[in-house]
Amino acid sequence: MAEIKLACNIASQVEEICDRHHNKPGELINILHEAQSLQGYLPEAMQRIIARKLDIPVSKVYGVVTFYTFFTMTPKGKYPISVCMGTACYVRGGEKLLEELKRRLGIEVGQTTPDGKFSLDCLRCVGACGLAPVVMIGEKVYGRLQAADIKGILENLISAE
Template identity: 80%
Template sequence: MSDIKLACNIAEQVKAICDTYDNQPGELIHILHEAQHLQGYLPEEMQRIIARKLNIPVSKVYGVVSFYTFFTMTPKGKHPISVCMGTACYVRGSEKLLEEFRRILGIEVGEITPDGKYSLDCLRCVGACGLAPVVMIGEKVYGRLQPVDVKRIIDELDATR
């Protein structure tokens, strides 16, 4: 069992999200999306609160969270980087992009930089195959990238607050 404890205000916000959807089990995916937006991930305690409010087993909540790739149970960096490894992106060099992000950030896939600014992941398809290779950073899609572009992107993100 997880030792992570949610802040009281986050727990109350999760309960309020459930209430907004009248605690309907059929709204689980919508509720999970909004709950994940609060912290950037769905820790065990948050899943338990949602299960309790919707009167469904925690295993059902966990099953949905672990099935869909847009849900995560681990914290992400301020700038979560996801390199698409779908067929079109892979053929057009996404593996080289991933290697360049790893080299510049000094982290492996699934890790967060020590300052918490960046996390690095892979995903299977963004649905923007015409822009391959594609990288998502937060909600922004970067297309037609080359490894040489990675340093510029990181520098631009470092310049933002």
């Protein structure tokens, strides 16, 4: 894990979260959810603080973080893109959207573009199967897409800045 120094205020916020859950190891997953919402990811330094507060080995925290797909150790882009890979979206061409996004952004699933603008992930069903195939960018759902629509969507996001 790459060493990333945490800002002081973030470190104290993580400690506060642990305290609020009475530093109970059984609350680890709830603590991680809250900690991740601070910066959008869980860097090593943050995991160390949590391990110390809960008095459990950092390997255990790391084990939980890497087990669940919801937790991530890479910072997300300004526009986090998630392609739905539920079955309904898959049979309606979700994979083609993913290929096109990978190609245009030049990154793989789980990565962030070097300028920090876009990150690419897959998710399993947002439940908008009537709109399949679906891509989520931030909170916004883009439905009934074709690979040819991707270019315009990305350009609109950049030009809106």
